[in-house]
Amino acid sequence: MTDISEMLETPTMEVTVNVNGTDVTKTIEPRLLLVHFLRDHLDLTGTHWGCDTSNCGACVVWVDKQPVKSCTMLAAMAGGHEVRTVEDLETDDGLDPVQEGFMKCHGLQCGFCTPGMMMTGRALLDANPDPSEAEIREAISGNLCRCTGYENIIRSIRWAAEHSNGHGTEFPSGNSRRSPASDERSEERL
């Protein structure tokens, strides 16, 4: 593959990020945003790329167990850190209660905001397993739903709170479906 960075004379660097429990090493441009690293370099397209301005929250992933907006973080800054994406919510035991809640309570219409909503919702429940409606509204206030399905999203997260069954957020297990694309692509640039 032609190394476009040489054509453009932009610097590159190697970064190793733990994504969903697996260390991945890639050569990237320093200016690569984490959301594009996940989607374009690791094929983890569950994380959505929305407003690009840290307003909409479609790109929310966890970095060291905290939800962050991956459009406003460099992939380089994630080097040496643990990133968790929506692909990791499901475990060998089945769907995360938050995922089930979105199914049971019709928490999505078009689905674009859903990955960010679920990652923010999961983080809320880990910190506060029994949140009130007001606490849920506050927690997702940085996640926009343009179908305006907030009522059902709140119900979905409440459903998950009531059906947690001890579901934790232990980091992972390396199921191939949610692991980053395999190592043969590691040498690939950009």
Add this chain to the structure above:
Amino acid sequence: MQVPAPFVYERASSVEHALELLAKHGSEARLVAGGHSLLPMMKLRFADPTALIDINDVDGLSDIRIDSGADGDLIRIGAMVRHAELLDSEIMAEHYPIFAEAERVIADPVVRNRGTVGGSLCQADPAEDLSAAFAAVRATVHIIGADGTRSVPVREFHDGPYQTVVGENEMVTEITVPVRPGGCSAYEKVERRVGDWAIAAAGVALWLDGDTISEIGIGLAAVEAPHFVAVAAEDAARGQVADEALVEHVGELAAQATNPNTDQRGPADYKRHLAGELTKRAMRRALVGTGTYDGSHA
């Protein structure tokens, strides 16, 4: 698709290392903390640094603690303290409720996980809530460079919109706020929607000696008050008996300290009115919050 222009990325392991990297990469290098102000600026080419020096790994910049000294207790807030940490800090809640009240309306919870106190101050956005809050409590900003450290009152820290006194090869390490008993503080903001910058905002910190205001700080955001403060309003309140007539007078003077712009957030006269009204509301709540003001003069 918004992507920053190319730059070199470096990661600093200590304050000294960060200063070395700043010197190495020259005047167009920038430090990046949370990145939630700088990266959007870079996407829009309002900022175009040739090198970014990531200071997230630097130890010792992320604590909020109280130091006891000869001149009394001092709250030390590391430059890398995240907004979420300032919001949740029991130390801040005990001594200066203005910070939790301001933080609760800064951006949104996910952004607050990443953005930092030092980064917000250095961005020096004219609508930055923390600049107004720190100005109200008369905080001091501590800056380190190759030649050592210096301390700047936050009211002298901003040189204008998006401009601070931090030099090319310097970095902010912490912000300190003196602990002073007998006072209270509050913050009031009007915004169009969650996460937006203020249309106008006001913070008040005050101390009572009996019925008399012994000291007061009034910070204003988004209304172009020089250095985020309303000095004439403070001067009019200091030494006066606190009552509703004084609150009204102080609010009017605070409005006169502003020079707001008409923009998509509202016309200038509306913002000026808001600045006065929010100053009054914050002042009333701060007075009640002292626990000794009974409002009997109202």
